[in-house]
Amino acid sequence: MSEFRHIVRKWVKPEDLNQHGALFGGRLLQWVDEEAAIVAVSQLGTIDVVTRHMSAIDFAARADRGDLLELEYRVERFGRTSIVLSCRVENAVTGQEVLTLEQIVFVAVDAEGHPVAHGRTEATPGTERLRGE
Numbered sequence: 800m801s802e803f804r805h806i807v808r809k810w811v812k813p814e815d816l817n818q819h820g821a822l823f824g825g826r827l828l829q830w831v832d833e834e835a836a837i838v839a840v841s842q843l844g845t846i847d848v849v850t851r852h853m854s855a856i857d858f859a860a861r862a863d864r865g866d867l868l869e870l871e872y873r874v875e876r877f878g879r880t881s882i883v884l885s886c887r888v889e890n891a892v893t894g895q896e897v898l899t900l901e902q903i904v905f906v907a908v909d910a911e912g913h914p915v916a917h918g919r920t921e922a923t924p925g926t927e928r929l930r931g932e
Contacts (some may be wrong), residue, residue: 803922805838805872808891811862822862827898831870832885838872839882839905843917844928851881852904859896867891867921876923879907 809830817823832850839848862868869891875883882905888898907917921930 803834803842803874803924805834807870809868809870811866811868813864813866814862822866822868822897824856824858827862827868827888830905831888831898832899834870834918835872835884835886835903836905838874838884838924841926841929842874842877842882842907842922843907843919845907845917846909846929847915848882848905849908849912850903851906852902853902854900854902855906856898856900858898860890861920862890862897868897875902877919877921879916882917917920 811822815826832853836848836850840846846918867890869889871887871889873885875885877883884903884905886898886900886903887896889896906914909915
Protein backbone atom coordinates (compact mmCIF):
# COMPACT_ATOMS: atom_id res chain seq x y z
CA MET A 800 0.00 0.00 0.00
CA SER A 801 1.28 3.48 -0.84
CA GLU A 802 1.20 6.53 1.40
CA PHE A 803 -1.20 8.23 -1.04
CA ARG A 804 -4.38 9.57 0.59
CA HIS A 805 -7.27 11.42 -0.99
CA ILE A 806 -9.85 12.98 1.32
CA VAL A 807 -13.17 14.56 0.44
CA ARG A 808 -15.86 15.79 2.82
CA LYS A 809 -19.63 15.77 2.36
CA TRP A 810 -22.45 17.39 4.34
CA VAL A 811 -25.50 15.23 4.89
CA LYS A 812 -28.36 17.43 3.65
CA PRO A 813 -32.15 16.96 3.82
CA GLU A 814 -32.28 15.68 0.22
CA ASP A 815 -29.84 12.89 1.18
CA LEU A 816 -32.12 11.33 3.82
CA ASN A 817 -34.15 8.15 3.70
CA GLN A 818 -37.61 7.57 5.19
CA HIS A 819 -36.04 7.08 8.64
CA GLY A 820 -34.30 10.45 8.62
CA ALA A 821 -30.82 8.96 8.16
CA LEU A 822 -28.47 9.19 5.22
CA PHE A 823 -29.77 7.01 2.39
CA GLY A 824 -27.23 4.21 1.84
CA GLY A 825 -27.51 4.54 -1.93
CA ARG A 826 -26.54 8.20 -1.73
CA LEU A 827 -23.44 7.36 0.28
CA LEU A 828 -22.47 4.65 -2.21
CA GLN A 829 -22.96 7.14 -5.04
CA TRP A 830 -20.56 9.54 -3.32
CA VAL A 831 -18.06 6.75 -2.67
CA ASP A 832 -18.12 5.45 -6.26
CA GLU A 833 -18.01 8.86 -7.91
CA GLU A 834 -15.04 10.09 -5.89
CA ALA A 835 -13.28 6.72 -6.26
CA ALA A 836 -13.63 7.09 -10.03
CA ILE A 837 -12.02 10.53 -9.81
CA VAL A 838 -9.10 9.02 -7.88
CA ALA A 839 -8.75 6.19 -10.41
CA VAL A 840 -8.83 8.61 -13.34
CA SER A 841 -6.18 10.86 -11.81
CA GLN A 842 -3.96 7.90 -10.94
CA LEU A 843 -4.24 6.11 -14.29
CA GLY A 844 -4.17 9.24 -16.42
CA THR A 845 -7.26 8.34 -18.45
CA ILE A 846 -10.97 9.01 -18.15
CA ASP A 847 -11.64 5.61 -19.71
CA VAL A 848 -12.14 3.60 -16.51
CA VAL A 849 -15.04 1.51 -15.23
CA THR A 850 -15.96 0.25 -11.79
CA ARG A 851 -15.32 -3.50 -11.79
CA HIS A 852 -15.84 -4.53 -8.17
CA MET A 853 -16.68 -3.28 -4.70
CA SER A 854 -16.00 -5.42 -1.65
CA ALA A 855 -18.67 -6.22 0.92
CA ILE A 856 -20.72 -3.23 1.96
CA ASP A 857 -21.38 -3.19 5.69
CA PHE A 858 -22.66 0.03 7.21
CA ALA A 859 -21.14 0.39 10.68
CA ALA A 860 -23.17 3.42 11.82
CA ARG A 861 -25.80 5.79 10.53
CA ALA A 862 -25.23 9.36 9.47
CA ASP A 863 -27.85 12.00 10.12
CA ARG A 864 -28.84 15.36 8.70
CA GLY A 865 -26.11 17.91 9.30
CA ASP A 866 -23.34 15.36 9.81
CA LEU A 867 -20.05 16.10 8.10
CA LEU A 868 -18.61 12.95 6.58
CA GLU A 869 -15.01 12.38 5.59
CA LEU A 870 -14.31 9.92 2.78
CA GLU A 871 -10.67 8.81 2.77
CA TYR A 872 -9.27 6.89 -0.18
CA ARG A 873 -6.01 4.98 -0.43
CA VAL A 874 -4.36 3.26 -3.36
CA GLU A 875 -3.91 -0.36 -2.33
CA ARG A 876 -2.25 -1.62 -5.50
CA PHE A 877 -1.99 -1.42 -9.26
CA GLY A 878 -2.71 -4.33 -11.56
CA ARG A 879 -1.87 -4.53 -15.24
CA THR A 880 -5.26 -3.08 -16.28
CA SER A 881 -6.67 -2.19 -12.86
CA ILE A 882 -6.24 -0.09 -9.77
CA VAL A 883 -7.47 -1.17 -6.36
CA LEU A 884 -8.56 1.50 -3.88
CA SER A 885 -9.91 1.36 -0.35
CA CYS A 886 -12.29 3.85 1.24
CA ARG A 887 -13.10 4.63 4.85
CA VAL A 888 -16.06 6.89 5.62
CA GLU A 889 -16.28 8.41 9.05
CA ASN A 890 -18.07 11.20 10.85
CA ALA A 891 -15.54 14.06 10.65
CA VAL A 892 -16.63 15.46 14.04
CA THR A 893 -16.89 12.28 16.14
CA GLY A 894 -14.49 10.02 14.23
CA GLN A 895 -17.10 7.25 14.23
CA GLU A 896 -16.78 4.83 11.31
CA VAL A 897 -19.80 4.86 9.00
CA LEU A 898 -18.56 2.56 6.23
CA THR A 899 -15.34 0.92 5.10
CA LEU A 900 -14.77 -0.65 1.70
CA GLU A 901 -11.62 -2.76 1.59
CA GLN A 902 -11.56 -2.90 -2.21
CA ILE A 903 -12.91 -0.76 -5.00
CA VAL A 904 -11.52 -2.01 -8.30
CA PHE A 905 -11.43 0.08 -11.45
CA VAL A 906 -10.28 -1.16 -14.85
CA ALA A 907 -8.86 0.94 -17.68
CA VAL A 908 -10.73 0.22 -20.92
CA ASP A 909 -10.40 0.96 -24.63
CA ALA A 910 -13.08 2.48 -26.87
CA GLU A 911 -14.88 -0.88 -27.08
CA GLY A 912 -14.86 -1.39 -23.32
CA HIS A 913 -12.13 -4.04 -23.27
CA PRO A 914 -9.47 -3.96 -20.52
CA VAL A 915 -6.28 -2.23 -21.55
CA ALA A 916 -2.89 -2.03 -19.81
CA HIS A 917 -2.32 1.34 -18.16
CA GLY A 918 1.40 1.09 -17.32
CA ARG A 919 1.16 2.63 -13.83
CA THR A 920 2.84 1.11 -10.79
CA GLU A 921 2.98 3.90 -8.21
CA ALA A 922 0.56 6.52 -6.93
CA THR A 923 0.98 10.18 -7.72
CA PRO A 924 -0.24 13.01 -5.46
CA GLY A 925 -1.71 15.20 -8.19
CA THR A 926 -3.46 15.22 -11.54
CA GLU A 927 -0.35 15.56 -13.69
CA ARG A 928 -1.07 12.24 -15.41
CA LEU A 929 -4.31 13.63 -16.79
CA ARG A 930 -2.44 16.57 -18.24
CA GLY A 931 0.16 14.25 -19.81
CA GLU A 932 2.99 15.49 -17.61
